[in-house]
Amino acid sequence: MIQVKRYTAPTYAEALIKAKNELGADALIVDTKKVRVGGVLGLFQKTLTELTVAVDRPDPNAPAAAPASPRAAAPQAPAAVPVPPVASFRPPTLPPSATAALEQEIASLRSAVNRLVTQQEDRAALERLSPFGRKTFDTLVARGVEPDAALEVCIKLTEKGDDKLWLHAEVTRLLAPFQPTRLIPGQRKVAALVGPTGVGKTTTLAKLAAHFALVQGQKVGLITADSFRIAAIEQLRVYGDILGIPLHAVDSPPEMALALQQTADCDVVLVDTGGRNHKDPERMAELKETLAVLRPDEIHLVVSLTANPRDAYELLEYYGPLGVNRLLFTKVDEASCPGLMINMRRRCPYPVGYITCGQSVPDDIMPADQVDFAHILLGA
Numbered sequence: 001m002i003q004v005k006r007y008t009a010p011t012y013a014e015a016l017i018k019a020k021n022e023l024g025a026d027a028l029i030v031d032t033k034k035v036r037v038g039g040v041l042g043l044f045q046k047t048l049t050e051l052t053v054a055v056d057r058p059d060p061n062a063p064a065a066a067p068a069s070p071r072a073a074a075p076q077a078p079a080a081v082p083v084p085p086v087a088s089f090r091p092p093t094l095p096p097s098a099t100a101a102l103e104q105e106i107a108s109l110r111s112a113v114n115r116l117v118t119q120q121e122d123r124a125a126l127e128r129l130s131p132f133g134r135k136t137f138d139t140l141v142a143r144g145v146e147p148d149a150a151l152e153v154c155i156k157l158t159e160k161g162d163d164k165l166w167l168h169a170e171v172t173r174l175l176a177p178f179q180p181t182r183l184i185p186g187q188r189k190v191a192a193l194v195g196p197t198g199v200g201k202t203t204t205l206a207k208l209a210a211h212f213a214l215v216q217g218q219k220v221g222l223i224t225a226d227s228f229r230i231a232a233i234e235q236l237r238v239y240g241d242i243l244g245i246p247l248h249a250v251d252s253p254p255e256m257a258l259a260l261q262q263t264a265d266c267d268v269v270l271v272d273t274g275g276r277n278h279k280d281p282e283r284m285a286e287l288k289e290t291l292a293v294l295r296p297d298e299i300h301l302v303v304s305l306t307a308n309p310r311d312a313y314e315l316l317e318y319y320g321p322l323g324v325n326r327l328l329f330t331k332v333d334e335a336s337c338p339g340l341m342i343n344m345r346r347r348c349p350y351p352v353g354y355i356t357c358g359q360s361v362p363d364d365i366m367p368a369d370q371v372d373f374a375h376i377l378l379g380a
Contacts, residue, residue: 002054002055002056002057003023003054003055003056003057004030004052004053004054005019005022005023005052005053006050006051006052006053007019007022007050007051007053008035008037008048008049008050008051009048009049010046010048010049011049012032012049012051014049015048015049015050015051016029016051019051019053023053023055024055026055026056027053027054027055028053028054028055029051029052029053030052030053030054031051031052032049032050032051032052033049033050034047034048034049034050035047035048035049035050036048122147122148122151125151125155126151128155128158129154129155129157129158130157130158130162132157132162133154133155133157133158133162134154136150136153136154136157136167136378137150137151137153137154139378139379140153140154140339140377140378141339143336143337143338143339143377143378144309144335144336144337144338144339144340144343145339145342145343145377146339146342146343146346149174149342149343149346150339153167153170153171153174156170157170167374167378168374168378171342171373171374171377171378172373172374174342174345174346175341175342175345175352175368175373176351176352177351177352178351178352178353178367178368178369178371179326179351179352179353179368180353180354180367180368180369181208181212181268181298181353183212183216183218183267183268188263188264188266188267188268188269189267189268189269189297189298190260190268190269190271190294190295190296190297190298191208191268191269191270191271191296191297191298191299191300192270192271192272192273192291192294192296192298192299192300193205193270193271193272193273193300193302193328194273194287194291194299194300194301194302194319194322194324195301195302195303195315195319196315198304199302199303199304199307199330199331200302200304200330200331200356201272201273201274201302202224202226202235202236202272203235203356203359203361204302204328204330204354204356204365205222205224205236205270205271205272206235206236206239206361207356207361207364207365208270208354208365209222209239209240209243209245209270210239210243210361211365212267212268212270213243213244213245214243218267218268219265219266219267219268220243220245220266220267220268220269220270221245221246221248221262221263221266221268221269221270222236222240222245222246222247222248222269222270222272223247223248223249223250223256223259223260223263223269223270223271223272224236224247224248224249224250224271224272224274225250225251225256225271225272225273225274225290226272226273226274233247233249236272237249239361248262248263253289253290253292253293256290256293256294257293260293260294271294271296273287273290273291279318284318284322287322288322291322291323296323298325298326298353299322299323299324299325299326300324300326300327300328300353300354301315301316301319301320301324301326301327301328301350302328302330303315303327303328303329303330303340303344304329304330304331305329305330305331305332305334305335305337305338305340305341306331306334306335307340309337309340309343312340312344313343313344313347316344316347316348320348324350325350325351326350326351326352326353327341327344327345327348327350327351327352327353328352328353328354328355328356329341329352329354329355329356330355330356331356331357332355332356332357332376333357333358333364338376338377339377341373341377342377351368352368353367353368354366354367354368355368355371
């Protein structure tokens with residue numbers, strides 16, 4: 001007779017233990033799911049794991065076999081002594097969903113243990129920091145640097161005897177290398193800016209154009225593929241008129257190819273790709289097609305330091321496959337957590353090209369190799 005029962009518990013493992021304790025090792029898991037229980041009017045409910053378990057048991061109501069009559073029984077040969085079977089344990093076969101749930105519970109438990117151990121080790125390391133090291137740790141964390149990175153720096157700082165010159169050099173090292181656009185005489189350089197809307201790509205492109213045209217005296221070409229925002233095109237056209245640089249607005253790969261031909265005699269060509277919803281596959285496919293025709297020497301991923309860190313890290317996942325080879329940080333002057341720069345560098349191999357720190361063109365942009373990052377991150 002097949003007996004079926006259901007067991008609920010906060011986790012899969014606890015429900016499984018309940019089932020095995022009552023029904024034995026031969027019980028089989030036939031279904032697992034999450035259920036919500038308790039609460040008032042649908043509020044404050046708890047989510048539990050429910051297992052449906054089956055086991056084959058003898059039917060207690062089945063009639064017992066009648067004993068054979070002694071007279072009718074034929075003479076029997078001596079019974080052979082049975083050899084007991086070798087004891088073996090055969091674990092029950094779990095369905096894929098149950099196996100995955102159990103693996104998830106084990107992984108969660110392992111992760112929790114690892115976090116606990118790490119927290120205890122970090123707490124002990126913090127207690128060993130010098131007073132200046134602890135103050136520096138608090139400052140770095142308050143400025144947005146991830147605690148594990150800040151702690152690593154401050155442990156070394158304590159070992160270095162609170163050497164402030166070493167600290168400034170270490171902050172710079174964490175962000176290095178720096179690779180702003182370098183022009184080679186006689187070779188045109190094509191640089192494209194990519195990134196989501198609102199990070200300041202158009203203003204940054206104007207700053208770069210002014211820097212190369214006014215400061216370095218180079219011949220600059222401007223191309224914009226931002227056909228979604230007419231205001232952005234007009235803004236860039238105004239900057240171009242002031243600098244004496246014609247703007248080429250394109251709306252398709254063939255137009256991009258033509259614009260490249262028209263800027264063939266320029267020393268540097270700067271391209272505004274326009275904002276894209278990086279979670280929209282169609283928009284990202286269009287951007288990929290544009291870059292395939294453009295074939296830029298440099299692709300700068302523009303990241304606003306006022307962005308939510310999770311959103312910023314996500315940009316690396318979506319834009320990285322397009323060929324990004326530089327990071328360009330904007331809105332440094334508005335950021336309360338500029339430590340995002342260090343966190344981004346720890347997650348990707350792309351060097352930092354430039355930072356911007358205001359709306360003024362061309363003043364509020366700096367090549368990364370000329371920036372005092374220790375001042376930005378430590379206020380010193």
